[in-house]
Amino acid sequence: KQEVTQIPAALSVPEGENLVLNCSFTDSAIYNLQWFRQDPGKGLTSLLLIQSSQREQTSGRLNASLDKSSGRSTLYIAASQPGDSATYLCAVIPIYNQGGKLIFGQGTELSVKP
Amino acid sequence: NAGVMQNPRHLVRRRGQEARLRCSPMKGHSHVYWYRQLPEEGLKFMVYLQKENIIDESGMPKERFSAEFPKEGPSILRIQQVVRGDSAAYFCASSWNDRGLTTNEKLFFGSGTQLSVL
Numbered sequence: 610k611q612e613v614t615q616i617p618a619a620l621s622v623p624e625g626e627n628l629v630l631n632c633s634f635t636d637s638a639i640y641n642l643q644w645f646r647q648d649p650g651k652g653l654t655s656l657l658l659i660q661s662s663q664r665e666q667t668s669g670r671l672n673a674s675l676d677k678s679s680g681r682s683t684l685y686i687a688a689s690q691p692g693d694s695a696t697y698l699c700a701v702i703p704i705y706n707q708g709g710k711l712i713f714g715q716g717t718e719l720s721v722k723p
Numbered sequence: 724n725a726g727v728m729q730n731p732r733h734l735v736r737r738r739g740q741e742a743r744l745r746c747s748p749m750k751g752h753s754h755v756y757w758y759r760q761l762p763e764e765g766l767k768f769m770v771y772l773q774k775e776n777i778i779d780e781s782g783m784p785k786e787r788f789s790a791e792f793p794k795e796g797p798s799i800l801r802i803q804q805v806v807r808g809d810s811a812a813y814f815c816a817s818s819w820n821d822r823g824l825t826t827n828e829k830l831f832f833g834s835g836t837q838l839s840v841l
Contacts, residue, residue, distance in 0.1 A: 613765075643829070652727070652814060653766075653832040698766070709756050709818050709830045710779060713766040 611636045611703045615714035622689055623722050630684040630717045632699030637677045640706075644673050644684050645698040647716065653698065657684070689721045725750070727817050727833035728797075735839045742802040742809070744836045748817030755798045756830065757790060760812040772798060802838075810840045 612635045622628050632642070641660050645653040657666045657673040659682070665674040672685040686693060696718045700711040728747040736742050748755050757769040759782075771779040772792035783790065787805075792798040802809055816830040 645832075650834075650837075652729075652834040653816075655829045655831070658829055700766075709754065709816060710768050710771055711758075711766075711830070712768070713758075715765040 611639075611701065611712050613699060613701055613712050613714040615697075615699055615717050617717060618715065619718040619720075621720040621722065624689060624691060626689050626721075627685070627687050628689055628719075630686070630697050630699075630719070632682040632684070632714055634680045634682075634701050634712075636703060637680055638704040639677065640702040640704055642673075642675055642682050642699065642701045643711070644671075644682075645700065647696045647698055656697075686719075689719075691721045691723050694719055694721050727752075727815055727831050729813075729815050729833035729836050731836060732834065733837045733839070735841065736805045737841050738806055739804050742805050742838055742840075744800040744802075744813050744815075744838070745797045746800070746815030746817075746833060747797040748815075749819070749831055752817035752819045752831070754818045755792050756816045756818075757798075757800050758814045758816065760814065760835075762811070766814065769800075805838075805840045807840045810838055812837050 614633050616631045643658045644656045646656055647653050659666050659675040670687040675682045696716045698716045699714040730745050753774050755772045758766045759769050760766045768782040770783050770790045775794050787803045789801045812835045814835045816832045818830050
């Protein structure tokens with residue numbers, strides 16, 4: 610059974626700092642891995658999607674890496690800003706799942722202090 | 724092109740009442756997923772529907788919960804005889820696919836319905 614874990618559960622950093630969020634999964638048989646952002650009272654916004662055959666994806670100040678063999682992914686945020694404060698969720702689609710049946714981690718709550 | 728629309732945003736029910744949550748997928752999307760986020764827990768898959776069909780309901784509680792996605796109109800998640808433990812945020816997501824399942828697509832999520840059971 611696939612399980613997704615995110616560490617740390619919460620993180621507080623000063624503005625401008627580079628930071629790394631971690632995600633681990635127990636079964637390497639996945640189609641893809643996604644990083645989402647969740648703001649309080651709002652839905653989820655997909656940030657980056659990494660296919661199983663890829664190693665990383667980049668979008669602006671965000672870079673996500675995937676190491677299937679070790680069951681790990683990291684989300685790197687460069688030059689953090691207060692607007693980056695949110696909960697970041699990691700999710701995988703196992704090969705045996707249909708469609709968009711995602712398995713989510715518990716999330717990392719990020720606070721960037723001005 | 725409007726995103727995934729969920730209503731109501733907030734729903735308050737007393738124990739024993741029925742809750743009906745609505746989800747209109749993005750235009751052109753024919754696949755809908757429902758997820759539940761309980762307090763202090765992560766998002767959990769509930770059900771996956773295509774128009775007029777339930778594809779996977781392995782995450783749905785066996786009793787009191789049902790879902791539909793009719794040919795016309797929004798998808799409905801229905802909870803009968805609600806209990807306090809049903810209090811949670813319910814999210815709907817949609818994707819486009821007319822040639823079978825593609826698991827490499829991004830899902831687009833709605834803003835959720837916060838259900839509170841008194």
